[in-house]
Amino acid sequence: MKQDQATQLRQLMRAREQSQSDVSTTSATRRLERQSQAQPEGRTRLSDKAKQPSTGLKTIVVTGGKGGIGKTNLSANLAIAIAQSGFRVGILDADLGLANIDVLFRLTPKYNLRHVLTGEKRIEEIILSGPLGVSIIPGSSGIQALADLPTRARQELIQELRRLEDLLDYLIIDTPAGIGDNVLSFVLAADLILTVTEPDPMAYTDAYALIKTISRRKQNQMIYLVVNKVRSMAQGQEVYETLQTVSERYKLSIRGINYIGYVPYEAKIRNALFLGSQKPFILEYPETRGARCFQQLAKKLLYYLRRTPRERVDENVRDFFSQMFVYTTD
Ligand SMILES: Nc1ncnc2c1ncn2[C@@H]1O[C@H](COP(=O)(O)OP(=O)(O)OP(=O)(O)O)[C@@H](O)[C@H]1O
Numbered sequence: 001m002k003q004d005q006a007t008q009l010r011q012l013m014r015a016r017e018q019s020q021s022d023v024s025t026t027s028a029t030r031r032l033e034r035q036s037q038a039q040p041e042g043r044t045r046l047s048d049k050a051k052q053p054s055t056g057l058k059t060i061v062v063t064g065g066k067g068g069i070g071k072t073n074l075s076a077n078l079a080i081a082i083a084q085s086g087f088r089v090g091i092l093d094a095d096l097g098l099a100n101i102d103v104l105f106r107l108t109p110k111y112n113l114r115h116v117l118t119g120e121k122r123i124e125e126i127i128l129s130g131p132l133g134v135s136i137i138p139g140s141s142g143i144q145a146l147a148d149l150p151t152r153a154r155q156e157l158i159q160e161l162r163r164l165e166d167l168l169d170y171l172i173i174d175t176p177a178g179i180g181d182n183v184l185s186f187v188l189a190a191d192l193i194l195t196v197t198e199p200d201p202m203a204y205t206d207a208y209a210l211i212k213t214i215s216r217r218k219q220n221q222m223i224y225l226v227v228n229k230v231r232s233m234a235q236g237q238e239v240y241e242t243l244q245t246v247s248e249r250y251k252l253s254i255r256g257i258n259y260i261g262y263v264p265y266e267a268k269i270r271n272a273l274f275l276g277s278q279k280p281f282i283l284e285y286p287e288t289r290g291a292r293c294f295q296q297l298a299k300k301l302l303y304y305l306r307r308t309p310r311e312r313v314d315e316n317v318r319d320f321f322s323q324m325f326v327y328t329t330d
């Protein structure tokens with residue numbers, strides 16, 4: 001992002017903080033409370049819809065630009081929440097960092113996508129089964145060189161990955177930090193782009209840079225936003241308004257930013273891993289505000305995914321996996 005836009009973001013944030021200190025906190029709280037309770041159109045029928053049969057594999061990519069903002073944690077907890085609604089859900093671990101999804105689920109993968117790529121294993125053989133039957137597909141280094149794969153290897157990999165369409169209703173792709181080519185391939189191919197950020201200006205500046213990159217590569221995308229680690233509801237809303245204002249000011253070619261909610265900063269989320277919790281946060285602490293936020297986010301995502309028809313780049317590209325390679329070669 002250009003320096004002037006980063007500065008602009010910070011100025012907007014400061015201006016907003018200033019103006020908010022003048023506004024009655026009661027009315028601001030009421031407004032945010034209303035917003036937090038506002039349900040998307042038709043939301044009351046969500047639970048009924050959740051029981052309806054799925055119409056093919058839908059993909060959600062969890063991304064955000066900056067490292068350590070909670071992408072993996074969000075992916076894991078959303079997957080559990082979606083599984084609780086009775087769907088078959090998987091997580092493709094495209095994150096090569098330390099806190100991998102298998103670590104969160106306390107699983108030790110023996111094989112990964114690289115073994116599928118070399119033909120040693122079928123896709124089913126590398127899948128690990130997590131809590132509530134959530135499937136974990138370890139990415140490892142097999143997905144590092146998507147762009148460099150020879151055509152035949154690509155086609156074989158696509159064929160294998162396509163088998164996931166029979167095994168799953170939803171696939172969550174947990175991406176590593178940054179906006180490298182591989183990350184972008186997943187982002188541009190997915191049915192729904194879930195951008196995570198934190199209230200920290202460094203984080204939402206990176207989120208803005210990511211949104212801008214997306215808008216340049218593929219126009220008219222809807223960006224679904226989650227603000228993680230908030231200390232108050234207002235913080236989440238402020239971050240959203242800042243991103244929204246700057247995106248409009250700089251006329252990014254996106255359909256819009258849909259702020260679907262926040263997750264509070266909770267020490268229990270941070271510590272879950274280190275305290276040796278045997279279960280993901282949402283199962284270990286279902287009564288916390290954080291767990292309820294994950295549940296609400298999952299419901300909203302399912303709702304929006306049902307409304308979103310798959311965008312095809314061309315007639316021959318019918319599935320996420322082929323589309324992923326179309327963007328790799330862009
Ligand atoms: N809402 C939250 N409250 C408190 N801690 C959180 C919250 N969300 C995530 N964390 C903590 O923040 C740290 C980073 O989370 P996570 O590994 O999910 O981030 P990430 O975006 O996947 O990072 P990377 O870019 O390295 O893959 C972890 O210690 C995690 O427990």
Ligand SMILES: [Mg+2]
Nearest residue numbers: 071072095097
């Ligand atoms: Mg991660």
